[in-house]
Amino acid sequence: MRELTVNLGERSYPVLVGPGARHGLRSVVPSRSTRAAIVTQPGVGVDVDSGAEQHTFVIDDGEKAKSMSTVEELCSGFAEFGLTRADIVVGVGGGVVTDVAGFAAAVYHRGVAVAHVATTLLAQVDAAIGGKAGVNLPEGKNLVGAFWQPVGVICDTEVLSSLPPREYRSGLGEMAKYAFLGVPGLAEMELEDAVASCVECKARTVAGDERETGTGGRALLNYGHTLGHALETTGNYDLRHGEAVAVGLVFAARLARQLGRIGDERVAEHYRVVSGYDLPSSLPRGADFATLLAAMGRDKKVTGGGLTFVLDGPAGLEVVQGVPAEAVLATLAELQ
Numbered sequence: 001m002r003e004l005t006v007n008l009g010e011r012s013y014p015v016l017v018g019p020g021a022r023h024g025l026r027s028v029v030p031s032r033s034t035r036a037a038i039v040t041q042p043g044v045g046v047d048v049d050s051g052a053e054q055h056t057f058v059i060d061d062g063e064k065a066k067s068m069s070t071v072e073e074l075c076s077g078f079a080e081f082g083l084t085r086a087d088i089v090v091g092v093g094g095g096v097v098t099d100v101a102g103f104a105a106a107v108y109h110r111g112v113a114v115a116h117v118a119t120t121l122l123a124q125v126d127a128a129i130g131g132k133a134g135v136n137l138p139e140g141k142n143l144v145g146a147f148w149q150p151v152g153v154i155c156d157t158e159v160l161s162s163l164p165p166r167e168y169r170s171g172l173g174e175m176a177k178y179a180f181l182g183v184p185g186l187a188e189m190e191l192e193d194a195v196a197s198c199v200e201c202k203a204r205t206v207a208g209d210e211r212e213t214g215t216g217g218r219a220l221l222n223y224g225h226t227l228g229h230a231l232e233t234t235g236n237y238d239l240r241h242g243e244a245v246a247v248g249l250v251f252a253a254r255l256a257r258q259l260g261r262i263g264d265e266r267v268a269e270h271y272r273v274v275s276g277y278d279l280p281s282s283l284p285r286g287a288d289f290a291t292l293l294a295a296m297g298r299d300k301k302v303t304g305g306g307l308t309f310v311l312d313g314p315a316g317l318e319v320v321q322g323v324p325a326e327a328v329l330a331t332l333a334e335l336q
């Protein structure tokens with residue numbers, strides 16, 4: 001088992017990676033915590049032992065569970081259970097659970113400790129690390145949230161064996177992103193090494209830019225996500241998050257080439273990585289360009305600079321503002 005660290009001064013925390021890592025949960029629970037509220041979903045099926053008196057709260061499956069009403073129900077449940085400021089919330093699940101449990105922990109009693117046992121590949125390499133927690137509103141995804149760093153994260157690679165194949169592949173979509181964020185040789189690594197390498201990259205990025213303040217650092221973790229989010233939030237494209245990101249990665253590469261920032265070989269590398277993980281690299285049938293363009297214009301990275309993307313270039317990935325709509329539309333047409 002590996003122990004990595006997210007270095008954030010007094011808010012630093014360990015990330016345990018490897019088969020059986022869930023058995024290390026007790027080591028990250030603060031000794032003052034006498035109660036633990038375990039937040040999970042019906043299909044997760046991962047038992048944990050926090051070492052404290054624990055009660056399990058089961059939330060619904062899917063994006064609809066990432067809501068203010070789930071957080072309200074959880075907080076009421078925590079109060080009935082007698083959870084105090086000294087106690088802990090433990091999220092056991094994928095990104096939906098870690099986002100909701102993290103946000104409930106951030107607001108209950110104005111903030112109680114949270115630890116995550118990440119049980120999807122996507123949560124292990126991305127969602128559970130970095131302290132972004134939140135829920136959706138009818139008006140949009142992740143519109144309400146907080147930065148609330150966990151006291152520890154557990155990435156037990158053993159529990160991934162029960163993941164439905166499509167969920168596993170969705171995690172590979174986020175993994176593919178790291179190949180372009182400077183993690184070499186991912187595709188050839190054993191699972192444990194690959195997860196640890198992604199965690200290391202995310203930890204380093206978060207440590208350098210905890211609150212995503214600049215246009216570098218944490219913003220680069222959105223590589224492939226501008227089109228990815230647009231595909232997820234418009235139409236009914238039946239794409240999991242990582243699948244949408246995979247299409248977004250190839251789109252971003254083609255857009256960078258369209259703008260003369262990279263050459264054909266680098267575009268081909270994006271295709272190789274994405275298809276190597278058996279992920280989609282073209283737009284879903286019937287994709288509506290105008291709707292996608294409008295959704296990309298509303299992306300949260302946009303701060304008045306027009307259409308904004310994380311794009312590859314001679315100096316690696318960077319945030320590029322003011323990308324012409326014609327270039328975006330031409331690239332969408334290439335991807336059909």
Ligand SMILES: NC(=O)c1ccc[n+]([C@@H]2O[C@H](COP(=O)([O-])OP(=O)(O)OC[C@H]3O[C@@H](n4cnc5c(N)ncnc54)[C@H](O)[C@@H]3O)[C@@H](O)[C@H]2O)c1
Nearest residue numbers: 041043044094095096097119120122123127132159162163
């Ligand atoms: N906070 C962040 O930094 C961040 C980053 C990326 C994504 N996210 C969020 O993560 C969410 C997506 O997360 P996800 O892809 O993990 O999906 P998910 O949480 O919906 O999990 C997918 C499905 O797998 C089930 N499951 C989980 N673990 C299992 C296991 N070991 N065996 C069998 N089934 C299991 C879940 O119950 C669920 O049905 C999105 O809401 C996204 O916004 C957050």
